[in-house]
Amino acid sequence: MKQQLLTALQQAVDDLLLAQQVEQNIHVQLSYPRHAQHGDYTANIAMQLAPKLKQKPRDTAQLLLDTVQWPAQVEKTEIAGPGFINIYLVQGSEFEVLRQIIHAGESYGLQSKKNEKVCLEFVSANPTGPMHVGHGRGAIVGDALSRIMHSQGYDVVREYYMNDAGAQIGVLTRSVWTRMCQLDGQDLRLEEGCYPGEYIIDLAKILLEQQPFSAWSALSQDERDTQLADIAIAHMMTLIREDLKVLNIEFDVFFSEQALHASGKVQELIAQLRQQDLVYDGTLPPPKGKEVKDYKPTVQCLFRTTQYGDDVDRALQKQDGSATYFAADIAYHKDKDDRGFDRQINVWGADHGGYVRRVQAAMQALTTKVDTPEVILIQMVNLTQDGKPVRMSKRAGTFVTLREVVDAVGSDAVRFNFLTRRCESQLDFDLQLAKNQSMENPVYYVQYAYARISTLLNRWETEGHELHEIKQIELHLLSDDQCQDIIKKLLQYPEILANSATKQEPYRVATFLMNLASDLHSYYHKHRILGEAPNVAQARLLLMRAVAQVISNALTILGVSAPKSM
């Protein structure tokens, strides 16, 4: 419907521009007025057009209205306020959406295949310990986004980049080995910087069960480190996968940084860049913003990222000649491009904000694609306990695991809680509050609405009644304001979902659900359904079915369950 209106109006605008010999393209937008008194749809086009035509907006609106060929469902139009064109549909045309929903069922809101391959990378937490609450936000947003984009026809691959190479793996093996030594009875202290968490001790025990300490210590240090690292990483990834699993999150691809190094692709890349004169040997200025004691200017292999908008050129090799994290990361993103993805989207924590530009710069140099990868920065989760801030750090061992929270309040509550806010806003998460007052979580508000409807439908059937086909139902019984509000929301759901995908903002779906649930609760309270005359009951049940369907569809897309009873 909206599309038809747009087309009609656009035609009139184009004609008008042509007639007035204004060479400009302007595309019409229709929005839903906040107040019902302003019609079913409203257009602000006249106000945008008027200055270009040197007219008064209301006059322009009139000119447009004189020529528009509206579809038959348009009852009337009016010019209002400074020049809005308000459109009113024929009574009853709004019921079409109910027919659509009942007919489409689970697929209401979905879109057909777009033939666009998207690589969505998220979580990518270091395999050095279980996930903490901060990781959870990125995990949930990324997962929800993948579902939302999938629903809109994108071909989404969900990818986890395992940082299973580099210094933190050394720290991990050192930590484990120290614990193993301690378990063997040695009086050893955990070195500065090692991971103090309990989970390391668990791992140490597992390793000692595999073979006795004597066997481990018989190995050369290199050999031992390699073996320990392999097992430790595998173990940590298992933990992480389990943590994700309880949140209903799974990945298509786990991409290993180590494998990338081993394949020689990183060195290859550097060689290739050198050939293209994109790297050079130079010195970096000392870092700004904080005192650096041991800064020594050294000659390094640098990538000319400044040519693509970065602040300084970035090092690809450390002093010892090994590749930097950045070098591997470029190779990784290049690899994704080679794998044929049309788009790369990365969900990163805000602490990686400064890193975005250099990766994009590198990708621009390598592929000429601008804005690749697209990065969604998730702002930090400020964890508090009883109102007091808790610093989360794997190194300090002061973190609250994601698992702990999920076990306490459940996947649905955690997911929805993290999805109700925009990614750009910081999030306070009080552990105690989350556990105690989980009932306040808006997810229950939404699920409750669904459960109420389910009960109604269930009772209706157990009492031996049937649900009528939509053509038998007296739809005009759904003409009061409250019904109309609900129907309008149902109508807007596909657009909300589409916007949520294009803008990559899952919170829109969550917000929509809360609004719809609010309407439902209000309606439910005000109107009886089962006790009414059969024709009234049938009509209202139809509305209920449609609402339940949309709630269920939207919850599913957010990865949240829709229980039939609570």
Add this chain to the structure above:
RNA sequence: GCGCCUGUGGCUCAACCGGAUAGAGCAACGGCCUUCUAAGCCGUAGGUUGCAGGUUCGAUUCCUGCCGGGCGCGCCA
């Protein structure tokens, strides 16, 4: 110092690509369960959208400057 994000009732957040009268929840106060789930509903109170300019017919939204909060700024990852 520079870059990114952010500032909306006491608190947590909405407001569709700039639209008409800025909306919810929590907290406060007052009501509603012999009837489909009170995890709910209805009402009252609470706002100069951080401040100052600018662009526009029109600004919470865009631009500039200031103020406040967060994150980041070597060869760590």
